Amino acid sequence: MGAITWGPEIAAVYDTVNAAQSAPSVLGPMVDMLSQLAGDGRALEFAVGTGRVALPLSDRGVPVQAIELSPHMVDRLHGKPGADRVPVTIGDMTTTRLPGQFRLVYLVANTIMNVTTQEEQLAVFVNAAAHLEPTGCFVLEVIVPQLRRVPPGEVARVFCLDPEHVGIETFDDVVGQVAWSHHWFEVDGRLVRHSAPYRYVWPSELDLMARLAGLRRRARWAGWDRQPFKSDSESQVVVYEKPLAGEPGAPPG
The missing domain is CATH 3.40.50.150 (Vaccinia Virus protein VP39)
Structure with a gap:
């Protein structure tokens, strides 16, 4: 699945x-x-x-x-x-x-x-x-x-830039409409990283x-x-x- x-x-x-x-x-x-x-x-x-x-x-x-x-x-x-x-x-x-x-x-x-x-x-x-x-x-x-927010020639954009959360999405498969969402969270003094694909x-x-x-x-x-x-x-x-x-x-x- x-x-x-x-x-x-x-x-x-x-x-x-x-x-x-x-x-x-x-x-x-x-x-x-x-x-x-x-x-x-x-x-x-x-x-x-x-x-x-x-x-x-x-x-x-x-x-x-x-x-x-x-x-x-x-x-x-x-x-x-x-x-x-x-x-x-x-x-x-x-x-x-x-x-x-x-x-x-x-x-x-x-x-x-x-x-x-x-x-x-x-x-x-x-x-x-x-x-x-x-x-x-x-x-x-x-x-x-939000593909229109990605500059021509680029494949990624920063969608969140907060002290406790940085989020970047990369548009990896425009034909299949599959992108990846990458996150770096600060939680209780430690860094938690998470990446996953999604289909827009x-x-x-x-x-x-x-x-x-x-x-x-x-x-x-x-x-x-x-x-x-x-x-x-x-x-x-x-x-x-x-x-x-x-x-x-x-x-x-």
């Missing part, structure tokens, strides 16, 4: 290096939207990680289940308050199937790109659609590729994957605050819905 699994070293520092993403100003709008879309139904998170989103969503009263490829990340989740209310299945989000249907399936923090082939990214959409009840939603949060995906490509999976786009915003998506937006939050049988966009049969 063309996917990235976080090992024990990264799992151990994941919450520390991503602490800003757990701030109420970041999580609040995200959990607001997800809880609204879930309503009185169940939610399923693909790639739950250490539970940054699943736990506060569960605290809102939404029944949440999850799939996660890395057992090391799940170990971290299990050590947090409320983890007993979020059952996690170890498996990959392209094929792992849970019983029943869900009102909401969501995949955040650019994790669709951790699946590094187009075929398997499409399989994520197909698996999400298979878990959804009619009129249910699949929500994606992912960056917009364009907004129109996401929409086509959704159509092939029997979903249709309901909305695309520049972020969780629902600001309009524009040609220069650097990120996107997309809501796809599963049509009722017989409606336009519904799969045959």
